[in-house]
Amino acid sequence: MQIGLLGYGTVGKGFYALAAEQPSLTVKTLLTRRPRGLACRETGDFADIARDPDIDVVVELIGGIHPAYEYISAALRAKKHVVTANKAVVCAYYRELVELAFQNGVCLRCTAAAGGGIPWLSSLGRVARMDRITAVEGILNGTTNYILSEMTARNAPYPELLKQAQQLGYAEADPTDDVEGYDARRKLVLSADLAFSALLQEGDIPCVGISRMTVADIAWARERGLVWKLNARAERRGDAVSAFVCPTLFPASTPEGQTNGSANRISLYAERIGKQSFSGAGAGGWPTASNVLADCLSIAGGAAPFYSDRPVEPLAVDNREGERTWLFRSYGRYAIRQETAAEAFEAYGAVSESDPTSLLAYLPYGML
Numbered sequence: 001m002q003i004g005l006l007g008y009g010t011v012g013k014g015f016y017a018l019a020a021e022q023p024s025l026t027v028k029t030l031l032t033r034r035p036r037g038l039a040c041r042e043t044g045d046f047a048d049i050a051r052d053p054d055i056d057v058v059v060e061l062i063g064g065i066h067p068a069y070e071y072i073s074a075a076l077r078a079k080k081h082v083v084t085a086n087k088a089v090v091c092a093y094y095r096e097l098v099e100l101a102f103q104n105g106v107c108l109r110c111t112a113a114a115g116g117g118i119p120w121l122s123s124l125g126r127v128a129r130m131d132r133i134t135a136v137e138g139i140l141n142g143t144t145n146y147i148l149s150e151m152t153a154r155n156a157p158y159p160e161l162l163k164q165a166q167q168l169g170y171a172e173a174d175p176t177d178d179v180e181g182y183d184a185r186r187k188l189v190l191s192a193d194l195a196f197s198a199l200l201q202e203g204d205i206p207c208v209g210i211s212r213m214t215v216a217d218i219a220w221a222r223e224r225g226l227v228w229k230l231n232a233r234a235e236r237r238g239d240a241v242s243a244f245v246c247p248t249l250f251p252a253s254t255p256e257g258q259t260n261g262s263a264n265r266i267s268l269y270a271e272r273i274g275k276q277s278f279s280g281a282g283a284g285g286w287p288t289a290s291n292v293l294a295d296c297l298s299i300a301g302g303a304a305p306f307y308s309d310r311p312v313e314p315l316a317v318d319n320r321e322g323e324r325t326w327l328f329r330s331y332g333r334y335a336i337r338q339e340t341a342a343e344a345f346e347a348y349g350a351v352s353e354s355d356p357t358s359l360l361a362y363l364p365y366g367m368l
């Protein structure tokens, strides 16, 4: 199978090296903005890849929405399979890209887009074909998990650990997407879309990040045998989906509580098979490139156009049912409340207006 590779950055370099070890795969052409001196052909013009009849698969690893969207859709229209690690573009154009793959009889795979090196989306797709998935949730962002783990282990303040995460390359120069929970929310949307054959809108899902976390919050949890994680959860409720992203307190003894550093841990709940969890490296050149390679190999092995062939239906996000346990911190005082997620996020919005340092957290196990 001949590949047109777009991008030669952290993941692109890893993929290029891994593909070279596979007898069935050849990277024929690389789209790059500057010469790389590789054995394959290099071009700065995507048309050289889109129009090449020998190229079977386009592997998109440039990131961002544009021109990634234009390249991916043009490749699918040209009847080339597409593999991407780009959650932003798949989230923004999920339905259109899935439909393009089906219409053109080619495959679209994006396993590395949620969970990095964990075969999460491919496993989710496998379960979605044979069971009814009722919920997906997990620690989907390695940067925030690293910061929270270090805050817990070293009692160090958030700004110091954010800086350290940036120095180690775990956090971007602009860390907003990670620390405010937007990256985890995109991965949740992708997971829920696949799990429920749904079409969720990122902006409909309430989201609280970790940028307001303090050393006092860590101590509050520690005294109660709890640890902080940024958890993203979506659960099917009738014709709607309840979904939110929020700092979450897990008992230290649970698998989630013991998921430390930049690791991810993601779970699905299905009617017949119950809970299945997946953990491992949620990012990094080699783990992510391995999932991109696995997608290419599954296409070479004759995969279906997408993970699931169920029609995608728009589902509303509705958090108005089911009381849960929440922790509110405002003006340095902690309060536990039982209410629906809709009520909790609305109340948090109001509290934040008077105290911009306030915090909302979810307690899935209640108060122990």
Ligand SMILES: NC(=O)c1ccc[n+]([C@@H]2O[C@H](COP(=O)([O-])OP(=O)(O)OC[C@H]3O[C@@H](n4cnc5c(N)ncnc54)[C@H](OP(=O)(O)O)[C@@H]3O)[C@@H](O)[C@H]2O)c1
Pocket: 006, 007, 008, 009, 010, 011, 012, 031, 032, 033, 034, 061, 062, 063, 064, 067, 085, 086, 087, 112, 113, 116, 282, 283, 284, 285, 288
């Ligand atoms: N890194 C991870 O751990 C990880 C994990 C999961 C998913 N992902 C996803 O994988 C994708 C790639 O991430 P990355 O970390 O490899 O990014 P990266 O290191 O920034 O690499 C991006 C590469 O794409 C090239 N590029 C960007 N725009 C281009 C364009 N218009 N034409 C040609 N080349 C272009 C860049 O070229 P220049 O060198 O010229 O700038 C660079 O080589 C993203 O969608 C990301 O979300 C990454």
